[in-house]
Amino acid sequence: MASRRGASKQARMPSERDVARRAQRIVVKIGSGVLANGGALQPRVLGAISRQVGALLDEGREVVLVSSGAIAVGSRVLGWEHPGRSIPEKQAAAAVGQIGLAEMWRKRMARYDRAVGQVLVTRAGLEDRERFLNARHTLLTLLELGAVPVVNENDTVATEEIRFGDNDNLSATVVNLVGADLLVILTDVEGLYESPPEPGQPLPPRIDVVERITPKIRRAAGGSESAFGRGGMITKLEAARSAAHGGAATVICNGRRKDILSRVAAGESVGTLFRAGNRLASRKHWLAFTARPRGRLALDAGAVRAVRERGRSLLPAGVVRVDGQFGIGDPISCLGPDGAEFARGLTAYSATEIEQIKGQQARRITSVLGYSNGDEVVHRDDLVLLEGPVGTGSTGTESTRTKSVAGSDPAES
Numbered sequence: 366m367a368s369r370r371g372a373s374k375q376a377r378m379p380s381e382r383d384v385a386r387r388a389q390r391i392v393v394k395i396g397s398g399v400l401a402n403g404g405a406l407q408p409r410v411l412g413a414i415s416r417q418v419g420a421l422l423d424e425g426r427e428v429v430l431v432s433s434g435a436i437a438v439g440s441r442v443l444g445w446e447h448p449g450r451s452i453p454e455k456q457a458a459a460a461v462g463q464i465g466l467a468e469m470w471r472k473r474m475a476r477y478d479r480a481v482g483q484v485l486v487t488r489a490g491l492e493d494r495e496r497f498l499n500a501r502h503t504l505l506t507l508l509e510l511g512a513v514p515v516v517n518e519n520d521t522v523a524t525e526e527i528r529f530g531d532n533d534n535l536s537a538t539v540v541n542l543v544g545a546d547l548l549v550i551l552t553d554v555e556g557l558y559e560s561p562p563e564p565g566q567p568l569p570p571r572i573d574v575v576e577r578i579t580p581k582i583r584r585a586a587g588g589s590e591s592a593f594g595r596g597g598m599i600t601k602l603e604a605a606r607s608a609a610h611g612g613a614a615t616v617i618c619n620g621r622r623k624d625i626l627s628r629v630a631a632g633e634s635v636g637t638l639f640r641a642g643n644r645l646a647s648r649k650h651w652l653a654f655t656a657r658p659r660g661r662l663a664l665d666a667g668a669v670r671a672v673r674e675r676g677r678s679l680l681p682a683g684v685v686r687v688d689g690q691f692g693i694g695d696p697i698s699c700l701g702p703d704g705a706e707f708a709r710g711l712t713a714y715s716a717t718e719i720e721q722i723k724g725q726q727a728r729r730i731t732s733v734l735g736y737s738n739g740d741e742v743v744h745r746d747d748l749v750l751l752e753g754p755v756g757t758g759s760t761g762t763e764s765t766r767t768k769s770v771a772g773s774d775p776a777e778s
């Protein structure tokens with residue numbers, strides 16, 4: 366009887382949740398609001414999450430934890446009533462808090478005979494393709510060894526303009542780093558509500574599955590911020606979008622609920638699930654979401670058409686303006702005549718060189734520069750579109766973003 370009941374329960378399970386039930390490699394992001402209360406780490410919460418992670422590992426699944434809380438914990442240890450306000454204060458708090466945070470995870474996971482490996486990353490580090498790949502090797506090796514990577518941003522060295530800033534964003538990068546198929550964002554709300562919750566009002570209904578990130582969905586996300594965690598629902602949506610392009614579904618749910626992680630991983634309808642899109646090739650995902658452009662190339666309409674609609678490389682003839690100082694191999698933005706960014710790429714020539722060859726036929730490159738690095742300023746293999754027809758590996762503007770997040774983007778670029 367029991368098994369029949371189990372079977373009928375299975376049959377009722379919404380199929381959209383199968384993706385979570387089948388997920389093999391899971392990135393779990395735990396927000397400060399879940400782990401710490403007023404800056405005090407909640408050992409019971411850490412204990413409960415560790416137990417569920419242990420159970421997932423025993424099932425043969427792999428888990429990477431992205432744990433916030435360093436700043437919150439450090440602020441408390443330093444006796445501050447509020448988290449540090451200035452960047453150096455936050456950095457100091459993170460330096461103090463990270464020790465306790467890592468130790469807490471170590472202790473809790475040891476109960477399940479699992480080692481943890483602390484992995485502190487910076488955006489600047491991961492923007493460098495070689496270091497990105499090194500981080501990947503480390504993470505994959507930890508997983509192979511059955512250890513649990515515990516990732517956080519290395520807040521102590523990251524300055525304002527170069528940091529991830531919130532671990533939502535970071536967790537989506539980790540999805541791409543390890544090629545995860547599920548991202549679980551544990552936060553202090555039940556998921557995405559149909560409209561932003563108002564104080565003193567009953568909670569709006571929870572959205573169960575998001576097929577596409579439409580303007581309506583973005584409005585539902587509002588823009589909440591809490592004191593310790595930097596990311597509100599909007600940054601979680603951005604993370605879900607980025608994860609979708611990495612081929613992973615995302616579940617945003619309440620990390621304080623009993624057995625929440627096990628329930629998500631069992632395919633239960635808890636929190637809000639964002640469907641995965643087709644996986645962009647990892648390098649293109651890195652180019653679109655992790656690398657920071659060092660400069661900009663403004664293109665004429667013909668070049669925009671060739672790149673966007675015909676999937677061609679960018680030739681010097683189509684470049685009308687060069688902004689910024691960048692070298693060979695650096696990430697750059699491509700702008701259309703309307704000034705909007707529509708693609709990112711890795712350039713084969715430096716800013717100074719493109720300044721000299723822009724508007725010219727490719728065969729003139731050698732005579733102008735005295736050498737040639739190929740006809741293309743940006744080769745198509747090094748280009749990723751941020752908008753444009755579905756199927757071109759698009760990642761950008763609202764309208765196409767919704768399509769590709771919905772998984773209707775057929776191209777593996």
Ligand code: GLU
Nearest residue numbers: 433434435436531532594
């Ligand atoms: N890296 C920060 C910390 O550990 C957290 C950032 C966030 O909460 O999103 O305190």
